[in-house]
Amino acid sequence: MRSNTIQKQKLLIVEGNHEDDFFEAWFKQLGITDIQCMPIGGKTKFGDNIQALVRQAQFRSVNTVVVVRDGDDNPAGAFQSVCNSLQSAGLAQPTGAWNWCTATNPTNTSQQLRLCALILPDGQSHGALEELLMQTVASDVMFNDATGLVTTAVTKLSVPASTRKPPPPHRHGKAKAHAFLSTFEEPDKDQGKAAGKGWWDFNHAVLAPLRAILQAM
Template identity: 35%
Template sequence: MPSIPTQISKPKLLIGEGFEEVLFFDALLSHLQITDVQVQEYKGKQALASYLRNLPKVSNYQQVISLGITRDADDSATSAFQSVCASLKSAGLPVPTKSGEIAGTSPQVSILILPDGKNSGMLEDVCLAAIETDPILQCVDNYFDCISKTTGRQPNNMAKARIRAWLSSQIEPDKRLGEAAKAGYLPWDSHAFNGLKSFLQAL
């Protein structure tokens, strides 16, 4: 199913894989008091090319001066970056040469591969780095050690598992990561978010 962008209302557009990213980046933009960036989802890695090809058809696209694309590195930051670049090329948009770089004009285009443009991982890894001094994380790790010893297995995505266990320890334990960001659970002043902040401020 093609990914269709929604109506554009601001001069800068930031797009992420899913609704979780929309909530997360909306919260961080609010913290930074950045008001001229609209956040949308492209509904998954495989849908990015379709989203970008459909973007010029959206009302007010001509007003967009900056387009930022975020994506998890997963197993390889290089492969993730190359995939985003291929989607940009197929849509006839400027193609940066590395994560964090700006290419082109009207709109300028930039890519941020999470967690840091170099290593494997995802948004959850950035958040885990931000809360690394929280003593609750030791409890979380003890929990997974117990699970491993008891069952002989571990979650296949430890970053997601650890952040969800940490979230479940909060006063309201049912919030997802994006909702938790909106609720102010994350320490935005952590150095772990510096790369994300710089990317957003450069849009």
């Protein structure tokens, strides 16, 4: 696992290494060097992890925390879960997903701390980051084939006689992204490594709200 020692004042908390790779590639494309991506946001241990984060000695100099979490099949629940974890760590909670809030850093009263919880894809819809990413490649020659494969799988595997289940609706974006990325010369890349390869279009309009948050950090 990668070192998660706080080294910068702005922290982007993501779920795992794939998201870490993705945002690091995007930061590079945007020329952002003052944000530290920290892959400690896995759903199951996020509450404990955020408490450990706040206990790091370097947290007292942190001025911005953005938490990125997939909404999956319950975006409202995901947001509430993030808020509960922030609260248990003594941090302020934003009033809604994608909204900023500002409060005093609990470990340093002279430091203001801005927080935001990004529930993907847009705070309200079911799904994940991949729903957005697939929209950035809608004009690619393999887009229809990749999405068509998932559509076909859902149709074929949803019949009662099927011995296995298709991906649930909130995971269709991930399934399509996997199918799409398997069509490249290096077919084993995840969405994070694909970002490093430049296979997603970071300049696409669908990513504008997310880009705006990153640039406002």
